[in-house]
Amino acid sequence: KQEVTQIPAALSVPEGENLVLNCSFTDSAIYNLQWFRQDPGKGLTSLLLIQSSQREQTSGRLNASLDKSSGRSTLYIAASQPGDSATYLCAVYSGTYKYIFGTGTRLKVLA
Amino acid sequence: EAQVTQNPRYLITVTGKKLTVTCSQNMNHEYMSWYRQDPGLGLRQIYYSMNVEVTDKGDVPEGYKVSRKEKRNFPLILESPSPNQTSLYFCASSLGDRVGGELFFGEGSRLTVL
Numbered sequence: 029k030q031e032v033t034q035i036p037a038a039l040s041v042p043e044g045e046n047l048v049l050n051c052s053f054t055d056s057a058i059y060n061l062q063w064f065r066q067d068p069g070k071g072l073t074s075l076l077l078i079q080s081s082q083r084e085q086t087s088g089r090l091n092a093s094l095d096k097s098s099g100r101s102t103l104y105i106a107a108s109q110p111g112d113s114a115t116y117l118c119a120v121y122s123g124t125y126k127y128i129f130g131t132g133t134r135l136k137v138l139a
Numbered sequence: 140e141a142q143v144t145q146n147p148r149y150l151i152t153v154t155g156k157k158l159t160v161t162c163s164q165n166m167n168h169e170y171m172s173w174y175r176q177d178p179g180l181g182l183r184q185i186y187y188s189m190n191v192e193v194t195d196k197g198d199v200p201e202g203y204k205v206s207r208k209e210k211r212n213f214p215l216i217l218e219s220p221s222p223n224q225t226s227l228y229f230c231a232s233s234l235g236d237r238v239g240g241e242l243f244f245g246e247g248s249r250l251t252v253l
């Protein structure tokens with residue numbers, strides 16, 4: 029059974045710092061992995077989608093990498109800003125119409 | 140604008156009073172799904188639909204019903220709500236092809252059952 033883990037559960041950094049969020053999954057047989065951002069009480073906003081054949085995807089200050097063989101993905105945020113404060117979730121799709129989510133990393137960027 | 144729309148966004152109801160949370164998407168997506176999000180438990184899938192008239196149970200289907208009569212709509216029905224169904228509910232959709240596709244979420248519906 030696929031399990032997705034995100035460590036740490038919470039992270040606090042000063043503004044301007046580059047940071048890395050981690051996502052681990054137990055079964056490497058995935059079709060894609062997606063990173064989301066969630067603001068308190070709000071919906072999930074898709075940030076990046078990495079297909080299983082890809083190694084990384086970039087959007088602005090965000091870069092997500094995927095290493096299927098080791099069951100890991102990282103989300104790199106460059107030059108963090110207070111507006112980046114949110115919970116970041118990853119989800120993997122392994123087929124059978126189910127997306128499996130991690131419990132998220134709550135990020136706080138201090139001004 | 141491509142979006143998933145849920146209604147109502149906030150609802151307070153009492154035990155046993157049937158309610159429906161609507162979900163509509165305008166992206167012609169085949170796949171739609173309902174999740175609930177609870178503190179410490181993350182997102183858990185309730186039901187999903189692969190296409191019109193095709194639905195299946197997720198991880199926590201007890202106490203919920205769904206229907207998919209039209210491609211764009213996927214309502215979530217609580218026939219007899221109970222306090223343990225107090226939660227934040229999300230509807231999501233994707234193309235639903237073999238490799239899954241990008242998942243798009245609605246803004247959420249916060250339900251309180253007294």
